[in-house]
Amino acid sequence: MKAEINLITIWTDNVEKMKAFYTEVICFEPINDLGDYVEFQSSGVRFAICNRSVMVGFSEEYLKKSSGQAFELAFPCDTSEDVDITYEKLIKLGATPVHKPQDMPWNQRTALFADPDGNIHELFAEIE
Known part of the structure; x- marks a missing residue:
């Protein structure tokens, strides 16, 4: 493993609302929109939003609602x-x-x- 960050993903239950915010308010340009997963153009680190339901088959941890401030951009x-x-x-x-x-x-x-x-x-x- 390299000690570097390649991708930051925000997990959400409302991809459309978050996609609208990050495109219309923050002005990120979507480069890969699969509906439940949207990756944006970003220099340096890749940035995406993804519906929690996409990952539930891998771990039920994704069903848990987050609480508190866990990260900051x-x-x-x-x-x-x-x-x-x-x-x-x-x-x-x-x-x-x-x-x-x-x-x-x-x-x-x-x-x-x-x-x-x-x-x-x-x-x-x-x-x-």
């Missing part, structure tokens, strides 16, 4: 101002606001928003 912005502008744009397009942009002690400006399943994600930029 962090989206880089070019500048601190871009964090503010992007946050407002995402909220207007339907992302759920979690925390408005704020300068953090680790020299980044960050903001938090959630997708339709409640997964919290981050916008960030280095403070110049």
Whole structure:
């Protein structure tokens, strides 16, 4: 095994709603849409959403509902101002606001928003 991440998959019970969010709000382009599995164009790490039911035949663990914040996607912005502008744009397009942009002690400006399943994600930029 290589110590590297090749694919991040978000498991969901509502692929259509999540697909709409990640295409219309976040602006990912679908490159492989099989209905219950959608993979998006992403530089670096592959990114997908998949219906939990696809994997139930392999493990009933996929029947369990997730609880709590288990992961975060962090989206880089070019500048601190871009964090503010992007946050407002995402909220207007339907992302759920979690925390408005704020300068953090680790020299980044960050903001938090959630997708339709409640997964919290981050916008960030280095403070110049």
